[in-house]
Amino acid sequence: MLPRYENKLIEIRGMISSLLSHIIQSSEETLQAFETDNNTLFEASRVHVKNLQEGANKIDNEIIKTFALFGPEADELRLLVAYLKITNEIDRIGDGIKKYSKRLQEHCSGGCDMSVLTNAIIQLHKTTINALQYILECLNNIDVCDADDTYRKVMVEESKNDDLFSIMEKELLNLIIDADELAVEYVKVLGTLRKLERIGDRTVNIASLMLYAQKGGELNLHN
Numbered sequence: 001m002l003p004r005y006e007n008k009l010i011e012i013r014g015m016i017s018s019l020l021s022h023i024i025q026s027s028e029e030t031l032q033a034f035e036t037d038n039n040t041l042f043e044a045s046r047v048h049v050k051n052l053q054e055g056a057n058k059i060d061n062e063i064i065k066t067f068a069l070f071g072p073e074a075d076e077l078r079l080l081v082a083y084l085k086i087t088n089e090i091d092r093i094g095d096g097i098k099k100y101s102k103r104l105q106e107h108c109s110g111g112c113d114m115s116v117l118t119n120a121i122i123q124l125h126k127t128t129i130n131a132l133q134y135i136l137e138c139l140n141n142i143d144v145c146d147a148d149d150t151y152r153k154v155m156v157e158e159s160k161n162d163d164l165f166s167i168m169e170k171e172l173l174n175l176i177i178d179a180d181e182l183a184v185e186y187v188k189v190l191g192t193l194r195k196l197e198r199i200g201d202r203t204v205n206i207a208s209l210m211l212y213a214q215k216g217g218e219l220n221l222h223n
Contacts, residue, residue: 005070012066013081015059017139022048022055023094024132030101031125034108042105052094059087075216082213085221089202089209093132096202100195107192112185115169116175124164125195131157131203138210147207147214148220154207161200168193 029045042057066072072080107114114121134153138145154180172190176183205221 005066005072005076008070009079012059012062012126013139013142015062015083016083016087017136019052019055019059019087019090019094020136020139022024022052023090023097024129024136026094026097026101027125027129027132030097030104031122034099034104034125035122037108039109042101042108045101046098049094052098053091056091056094057126060084061085078130078216080215081126082209086206086209091131093199094096096195096199100192100199103188103192103195106207107185107189110185111182112189114189117171117189118169120164120168120171121193124161124168124193127157127161127164128196128199128203131161131200133206135203135206135210145210147211151204151211152205154203158200158204161197165193165197 026045026048029041029048033041033045063080066080070076131154134150134157138147139151169190172186172193176186176190179186208221211217
């Protein structure tokens, strides 16, 4: 039987993986709703992240109890600190997905012509899903996962994310200039897509934290 401390780490990691799975499911359903113009699916996608903050708070409480009970030091302390910060990033990603889903649904049923952006939005969204799936795979196979490899994969997706967002930002600025009465709506669309760009940054933060937990070193996160 594993020592109590190791069992507690497995429990915490499982809770984090569960939160991340709910976010990925919500994100995948939001993308499918956009591709199929399905309002019902938009609504259903947000159910998966409805109680995400409550779940994140439970994980934080378990981590704090683990600090108190076991008094971890060195590598063990670093791991728990990383898990605490990862939970915070996941909570913010979940909130971003929920807001993105709601706003995208409003844009699709509004007066904006989204057709010129459809393919780019789909690709932008897929970069965040891919990055989240890489992170989940690493968490679920932590004993054999190479955090360096996961970090590189996530960085590739984040780079694609930045490039796609830059392209859409230029396209939307042109639409805003020519849209007259719809200009404000296109500004809102830009703000909505920025949610995905920010989620891309947060996936890099999580990958950095996993690398820090595994190998130590300095830790630099996006604000």
